[in-house]
Amino acid sequence: MKVGVDNSKLHGELYAPPSKSYTHRAITIGSLSHQSTIHRPLLSADTEATIRACEMFGANIEKKNNKLEINGIDGAPHVPEDVIDVENSGTTLRFMTALATLTDGVTVLTGDRSVRTRPNGPLLEVLQNLGVDVFSTRNNGRAPLVVKGGLKGAITKIDGSISSQFVSALLIACPLTNNSTTLSIKGELKSKPYVDITTEIIEKAGCEIFVDKNHNTKFIIPAKQKYDLKEYTVPGDFSSASYLLAAAAMTGSKVTVKNLFPSKQGDVKIIDILEQMGANIHWDKDKGDVSVNGGDLNGITVDLGASPDLFPTIAVLGTVAKGTTVIRNAEHVRYKETDRIHAMANELQKMGIKVKEEKDRLTVNGGNLKKANVYGWHDHRIVMALTIAGLIAGDTTVDTAESVFISYPNFFEDMRKIGANIKIVNE
Numbered sequence: 001m002k003v004g005v006d007n008s009k010l011h012g013e014l015y016a017p018p019s020k021s022y023t024h025r026a027i028t029i030g031s032l033s034h035q036s037t038i039h040r041p042l043l044s045a046d047t048e049a050t051i052r053a054c055e056m057f058g059a060n061i062e063k064k065n066n067k068l069e070i071n072g073i074d075g076a077p078h079v080p081e082d083v084i085d086v087e088n089s090g091t092t093l094r095f096m097t098a099l100a101t102l103t104d105g106v107t108v109l110t111g112d113r114s115v116r117t118r119p120n121g122p123l124l125e126v127l128q129n130l131g132v133d134v135f136s137t138r139n140n141g142r143a144p145l146v147v148k149g150g151l152k153g154a155i156t157k158i159d160g161s162i163s164s165q166f167v168s169a170l171l172i173a174c175p176l177t178n179n180s181t182t183l184s185i186k187g188e189l190k191s192k193p194y195v196d197i198t199t200e201i202i203e204k205a206g207c208e209i210f211v212d213k214n215h216n217t218k219f220i221i222p223a224k225q226k227y228d229l230k231e232y233t234v235p236g237d238f239s240s241a242s243y244l245l246a247a248a249a250m251t252g253s254k255v256t257v258k259n260l261f262p263s264k265q266g267d268v269k270i271i272d273i274l275e276q277m278g279a280n281i282h283w284d285k286d287k288g289d290v291s292v293n294g295g296d297l298n299g300i301t302v303d304l305g306a307s308p309d310l311f312p313t314i315a316v317l318g319t320v321a322k323g324t325t326v327i328r329n330a331e332h333v334r335y336k337e338t339d340r341i342h343a344m345a346n347e348l349q350k351m352g353i354k355v356k357e358e359k360d361r362l363t364v365n366g367g368n369l370k371k372a373n374v375y376g377w378h379d380h381r382i383v384m385a386l387t388i389a390g391l392i393a394g395d396t397t398v399d400t401a402e403s404v405f406i407s408y409p410n411f412f413e414d415m416r417k418i419g420a421n422i423k424i425v426n427e
């Protein structure tokens, strides 16, 4: 799908969609419980992939007006009858690999072309240390994966520099084994807040994980625990909200995004970043309202070690900011649906912006965004970020726009509701 975007001034209020990360975890841990109800889940292509996979492991998941009723598998996933296809969802691939280690058979997991480029080497290495036979036919543990059950607790280590999803996956599976596990992190744990989200839901479901609070480099996971999630309500998504808030700041508009209460989500950082850049922004934490009313934006240096998904949003903010914006500590952003550092550098140059791409960072020089026909790289976050750039550039088209279904199916409708000039050029 291609969308056309024109200059727009925005106004009004919107509800942030439900969090993708919390929804994945609630479905997974709800499925490992006896019975659970998930209220206000995100229903998107990625979370549907998790629903389908959990059903293949034996859970029964029914969608009923804005909730999921789960009849779970009590900590004992069945052997799937067919290959699990996670499509575009890295989170699903990593979490379902962990569930596969709890079966007493063999599971094959694969995904779309993008997921099959994503590395899983560190996860496979640790699983082997934990007694699991796991194979990838490709380099650095890329899918397709073949996983044989038999996870045993042990003392082990994992490289934290590629993806926190490996750690989250292990934390979800290890409480269900017969021996306790000690998992130490080698190097900096990137995207750490996502691990905090994982432990939050694990604890909500009645299991214990001990974290070395000073350094966050060691997790002790007692064995023979049971999940019992019961009821869970998914909070709003700060990553999805980042496009709406950034769009309001860039276009000098007044917009309020609701359903944004204080959260463990690392992408809460968008509020501080916008404030530091000079946006007029106010967060009413009790009401869950974040209001932006334009502002003169200045370039800043941002460390995205903990919040990689903000990368495309901040790159676009940098285009309209005075001076340079440096987005650093972002090498792991290269291992997403696409190499997002490269993709954004490429597309922003088409829009007349000077950028400098380096291994772990992007420098964006503020300038005049020019109209262009840009490519969305089949990546939801690239598409949403380029769309908001189009609000300033005008007369811009964004291709592969259907990929917003991955995390924010109503993105274009929501943007139109607040006045964005967006039309579908072709389906």
Ligand SMILES: O=C(O)C1=C[C@@H](OP(=O)(O)O)[C@@H](O)[C@H](O)C1
Residues within 6 Å of the ligand: 020, 021, 022, 024, 091, 162, 163, 164, 165, 168, 190, 191, 194, 308, 309, 332
């Ligand atoms: O666990 C999660 O829900 C996620 C973790 C992050 O990935 P990495 O840990 O691979 O950086 C993030 O980029 C992704 O969108 C969602």
Ligand SMILES: C=C(OP(=O)(O)O)C(=O)O
Residues within 6 Å of the ligand: 046, 088, 089, 090, 091, 092, 309, 336, 337, 381, 407
């Ligand atoms: C990287 C993302 O998700 P996943 O890793 O689940 O594909 C994302 O949503 O930006």
